[in-house]
Amino acid sequence: MRKTVLLASLALLALTACEKKQPPAPAQPGQPATPAHPTPAADPGEPVGDGGAEQPSDEALPAGPASPANPGEAPPVVASFQHGEAGDLIPGSGSGYLDRTVWSPNLCFPMADGGFANSQVYGAGGGKGPKDKPSQCDASNYSLPWRDNFCEARGYASPVCASGTGHQGQDIRPASCKKNAHWVLAAEDGVITDIGTYTVTLVAAAPPHRVYRYLHMTMKELAVHEGSEVKAGDHLGKTSNDFGKTPTTIHTHFEMRAGVAGTTTDGKPVVIHTFLPPYLSLVAAYQRQLDGTPCS
Ligand SMILES: [Zn+2]
Numbered sequence: 281m282r283k284t285v286l287l288a289s290l291a292l293l294a295l296t297a298c299e300k301k302q303p304p305a306p307a308q309p310g311q312p313a314t315p316a317h318p319t320p321a322a323d324p325g326e327p328v329g330d331g332g333a334e335q336p337s338d339e340a341l342p343a344g345p346a347s348p349a350n351p352g353e354a355p356p357v358v359a360s361f362q363h364g365e366a367g368d369l370i371p372g373s374g375s376g377y378l379d380r381t382v383w384s385p386n387l388c389f390p391m392a393d394g395g396f397a398n399s400q401v402y403g404a405g406g407g408k409g410p411k412d413k414p415s416q417c418d419a420s421n422y423s424l425p426w427r428d429n430f431c432e433a434r435g436y437a438s439p440v441c442a443s444g445t446g447h448q449g450q451d452i453r454p455a456s457c458k459k460n461a462h463w464v465l466a467a468e469d470g471v472i473t474d475i476g477t478y479t480v481t482l483v484a485a486a487p488p489h490r491v492y493r494y495l496h497m498t499m500k501e502l503a504v505h506e507g508s509e510v511k512a513g514d515h516l517g518k519t520s521n522d523f524g525k526t527p528t529t530i531h532t533h534f535e536m537r538a539g540v541a542g543t544t545t546d547g548k549p550v551v552i553h554t555f556l557p558p559y560l561s562l563v564a565a566y567q568r569q570l571d572g573t574p575c576s
Pocket of ligand 1: 451
């Protein structure tokens with residue numbers, strides 16, 4: 281009961297901050313711990329990878345977000361969480377794409393314990409992040425507000441981005457800066473069609489058969505295999521930093537591709553398998569998770 285009251289109070293505070301458009305405040309009180317061994321920056325070669333190096337085992341961990349609603353209890357009423365606007369990227373990190381379309385209106389938020397959507401490369405501990413914040417576990421990475429990073433500067437083809445190239449999805453840090461600890465979930469009912477070196481692809485069963493791709497889970501311990509049929513919210517694996525031979529930061533890179541042709545809110549054509557901006561779908565999905573709405 282006390283927890284419910286506390287959550288409700290925090291939620292009211294968050295809503296007030298949001299409505300008044302005050303500058304973003306960290307979700308967790310306190311200052312970030314100073315890491316004993318700063319994480320070296322990633323090689324900033326092109327195209328840029330998804331972030332910095334592996335987390336040292338003795339690095340202090342920041343606190344995670346509030347836990348989702350307890351099963352068995354009435355879900356607390358949680359107000360809107362702080363998040364930046366679609367297309368509002370970190371200055372200097374590329375041109376964001378402002379598309380108001382919620383491409384996957386019933387998306388299951390793909391992180392079981394919540395998470396922090398923000399840039400891996402340009403955030404603390406990233407290859408192009410602030411030099412005075414060398415740790416990927418810096419509290420600034422594990423706090424609100426969320427930040428869009430679709431179309432962030434990359435060499436990868438991403439047709440709806442202004443330059444035709446850019447980050448093809450949204451990066452989401454897990455609830456805590458710890459790998460192999462937080463489940464990644466199926467975004468919709470569907471089939472696992474491909475598992476790569478550090479990728480898992482899910483094709484939705486229902487029209488328009490959107491294609492979701494997840495990167496950087498603990499690939500040796502996945503809960504699925506090629507051909508697995510999954511329901512929205514099923515466990516796929518755990519968030520990690522697997523990225524082939526070079527580890528990235530601890531996060532899930534989440535992509536959404538079109539299942540059918542369409543048009544964006546600013547009239548750009550979308551053909552099948554075009555990378556879609558996932559940010560607004562993720563914002564709505566995370567709000568549903570905070571509200572205690574089940575995925576299926
Ligand atoms: Zn990414």
